[in-house]
């Protein structure tokens with residue numbers, strides 16, 4: 175137990191780092207993924223701005239990138255990370271890679287949710303003379319918002335999961351803490367406290383997400 | 394009277410997809426809707442009614458032909474100009490298509506925002522519209538808290554928000570029960586009479602046409618089979634499809650089943666006579682039968698009101714010597730009384 179108490183300051187710093195990495199990545203991928211997801215949705219044949227070629231291209235890109243395991247993806251985009259944030263290690267590099275990887279997952283979730291929006295409602299807005307942009311921002315996204323928030327909550331768990339692999343590219347957070355100070359030194363209390371902290375973070379995030387979704391859905 | 398909507402030889406063919414070949418949903422349709430009309434378009438499912446109505450506000454572009462609304466030729470406009478035209482055409486739907494993410498007031502305010510009305514003016518206009526459709530007290534409710542009839546009222550308020558001169562109603566009452574249907578139809582009639590909005594009503598229910606339309610077009614397989622004044626089409630349909638629709642509301646002629654039942658009791662000749670509004674018509678018929686020397690009895694019939702006039706027919710059993718019956722039928726023809734012997 176003393177082994178853990180010695181590491182207490184680092185434990186708290188790791189919690190903070192995990193939250194920091196996860197929140198920034200969630201927001202960044204949330205915005206980018208929303209844009210990509212909206213793009214995927216509205217370019218579909220028969221949708222708001224049907225563009226078959228664009229839709230197919232976006233679809234292929236998402237299908238190729240999304241299943242790549244995060245850590246391999248992070249390695250693969252090394253040169254891009256270098257170009258964007260001038261380093262390939264540390265939290266900033268982790269956030270960059272994580273945001274990008276999660277963007278593709280977010281895009282799919284956004285697309286799936288937006289496709290459930292009743293086409294009749296979109297038709298009604300078109301009949302009123304609304305522009306595609308206006309319909310996307312004021313009709314499509316608000317109508318799909320409730321399920322979207324649930325989708326983001328689901329994604330939050332995935333991002334926490336991916337963030338724990340940060341150790342492999344020199345990032346911090348609870349994953350690194352548990353491996354470097356716990357697992358590699360046979361310091362099991364460190365590992366279990368990390369597990370507990372992760373569980374609390376995930377539960378808190380899910381609780382908040384569900385609450386938001388309930389508000390959006392008014393149920 | 395000037396035509397507000399003019400379709401000239403309009404066709405719409407959807408390209409083949411998957412296992413389906415190309416579908417011609419609208420086939421060489423020409424029609425004119427005059428300002429002030431409530432113009433009904435009736436047809437069975439798949440006749441192409443929804444496609445036709447969506448050509449009128451250019452949600453769909455025709456494969457060929459031209460579409461005019463007011464002074465604008467929609468088929469000659471680009472997407473941006475079309476949006477401005479659509480702001481002057483309202484539309485309501487079978488499934489209401491209200492925004493679930495907005496309140497009743499928010500639904501009605503949306504087209505106003507799209508049309509660029511300042512926020513401060515919107516509230517007043519929204520209240521005015523909700524008052525017109527009788528739903529002012531529901532302004533802050535969400536659509537799922539409303540009944541079907543109330544939803545359609547919101548749909549109507551929303552469609553009228555920008556003061557359109559044309560309202561398109563695609564099966565607007567088909568999801569409603571008969572009482573609610575009557576309420577919504579009465580509201581549409583009020584929209585037409587009090588606000589001077591021209592209305593195109595798409596439906597498969599002849600009753601909706603009977604109660605509010607002044608002109609009607611009968612559609613089948615993408616074509617307009619027959620169009621004209623509602624009274625004329627109801628009283629003298631010229632196509633089978635039109636008479637089938639007319640029969641669904643008038644029920645003035647015996648169906649084959651009814652006829653079979655009647656024949657078991659009545660062994661004479663069975664003749665249906667179309668009613669006119671002429672005074673003393675029955676007496677004139679009676680005299681014709683008496684002079685020809687036949688016995689007669691009314692065995693079936695129906696009279697309905699249509700645009701403040703009566704339409705319908707009465708079915709008679711005529712008995713007597715063959716020569717006498719023939720004489721009676723000849724006299725009816727000579728006096729230009731429309732009569733048909735039921736087969």
Ligand SMILES: Nc1ncnc2c1ncn2[C@@H]1O[C@H](COP(=O)(O)OP(=O)(O)OP(=O)(O)O)[C@@H](O)[C@H]1O
Nearest residue numbers: 407416418436437438439440441442443444445597
């Ligand atoms: N977007 C589309 N792509 C392909 N075919 C279509 C499309 N929309 C309609 N059709 C076809 O066009 C024909 C007419 O359809 P439409 O919806 O206009 O009929 P309708 O008279 O409104 O029928 P209902 O009473 O069922 O609404 C149908 O055969 C339909 O399958």
Ligand SMILES: [Mg+2]
Nearest residue numbers: 442443444564
């Ligand atoms: Mg239809």
